[in-house]
Amino acid sequence: MTRPTPFFDGHNDFLLRLMKAAAPREETWLEQSAGHLDLPRMKEAGFAGGLFAIFVPPASDGPPPDFRTLMAEPPYALPLPPALPHGAAQPVALEMAGLLHWMARAAPEDFRLCRSVPEIRAAMADEAIAGVMHMEGAEAIAPDLDALYLFHEMGLRSLGPVWSRPTAFGHGVPMAYPGDPDTGPGLTPAGRDLVRLCNELGIMIDLSHMTGAGFEEVAALSDAPLVASHSNAHAICPSPRNLTDRQLHMIRERGGMVGLNFATFYLNPEGTADPGTSWEVMLRHLDYLLEHAGEAHVGLGSDFDGCVLPERIGDVTGVPRLLEAMAAHGYDAALIARLARENWLGCLERVWR
Template sequence: MELVFDGHNDVLLRLWNTMRAGGDPVAEFVDGTTNGHIDGPRARRGGLVGGISAIYIPSGDLVVKDADADGHYVTPLAAPLPRQSSLDTALEFASIALKLERAGAWRICRSTADIRTAIADGVFASVLHMEGCEAIGADLAALDVFYAAGLRSLGPVWSRHNIFGHGVPFAYPMSPDIGPGLTDAGFELVKACNRLGILIDLAHITEKGFWDVAKTTDQPLIASHSNVHALTPVARNLTDRQLDAIAESRGLVGLNYATTMLRADGLENAATPLSDMVRHIDYLVERMGIDCVALGSDFDGATIPAEIDDAAGNQALVAALEKAGYTGPDLAKICRENWLRVLGAAWHER
């Protein structure tokens, strides 16, 4: 079994919803469930040894628009969120993460040594991420607090605007070059992340914002859960020029399992073959090199191919990659080692 460290999941969102419904989020993760994609038992069955776990503030009733007769759709951007309620929610997510750690269900990792130790100990290695920084004010005081709690990765925006920058909508076909980039506060956020050693994730930002980060950061460029725009022209995917910049920085793209970002027609359809995933991996490897390609499943945040179904089925993708010729050290790089390399670089490890 090839062990997988995955670049993006929304399991905390699912567990938060469990808590709000009166359930026990820790028991759900520890004992297992049929809901969603990730829990402890399914992660172990699928060789999922850890991942970057998002603190994400939900955007109400946002639903991706149905495609028209031509297969096209444009979902309006989610409305901006107020800071105080966003902070309250983010603290609830962080509380669940800390309770999982106290229960021994996973370990919050702050270094690559922490990740490797957790894997060796058989404990799920979780890196805390903030997907959209609505919970953080322009003074960045909350950033320091979340950093102390273990936050080591963030995306300045989700697919909505905030005080730090502008996001891309869920739309097909559409370029990611659809609006402004970072605000003045966004540039200061990037600089603060550089100082602290917090990974900056470019997965939801506009192309202008991508280039704003690129000219400001001292880190490798990383898009944790994005795919190839030339193959699936949704606004969330990356252009060839962006891929070239990521490769030049020795950064990384994590393959998103979301079917809308894999299929040539951009549709949400679980009957998506694994060959579509391999097609994106092949393109990324050819364009950027084997050292810049990894996995960013979006487990618990997207409709994924039925052949995988959940974390327990992760080895189905591994088998498809092996069949396509990715074996030995190359397969290990895609499944976990590339993530550990770029995390170490973003965290200023020597």
């Protein structure tokens, strides 16, 4: 049996699903389960590594929003969730960080928590999945930033200052269509301090969800590559979550990365959460990202377990089909290898130094 092409994924929300699962966590992680990810399917698909997001969901007394319904008939403009207090966010973030460590202890031969590119490459060589701790929205870090040192010691190597709600550090773009990333303010003074300390510690700053103003401020403050871990081309799907030509050019010039987001409402030109999204739509985004960001600066950023996927992908086992579609589209083996993993590893080497 031919081994699948190994790939590195720039973003997933498996930790949130693991934390909220009604089934025992061993069943959710070690056995084939509901959702997009689990250890058996990741190994089957060639999932060689990725950024695992610590994401504290909005406080709610009821079920989570049905984004497929809310985004079914554009235009739409969903209200931004309210800011999440630090005291409420930090315990949840610590629980999710602990779950990532538990995943490695529960399957030591198959999964490793990695803090450097040499560790990632060593895990891949041993056919173990390389997990990197990421934080999506920095509410768990107080403005004094002391907790950033603690999370860094626990393995945090990538951080998005905001999700689609305001934080002490800046502002996120709304879930709206159509719209431009230039939706409001950027970083706060505490956010600028956060960027500087992330640079000092070698923590990658993720610009997905950031407003246009925040993107520009990070670019001015940071000397690191500019990275949007899970975003698409605004020229094809005009969502505020997607990247403008200017932003893509800045990512290329700074040696950064953009990860193709599989979320259908950031892929479809109509902005709909349509599971019937075609390979053609995904490849249009990839072609555009390659043209404007460059072949060394594009990879995958699936948003597994956090979005409505195209049915053609379905879950992590659909990634090999996407790679096959790339080959049928005319991408050669060298380019597919770069898109699948090597571009991400090269960028992480540049960021983590």
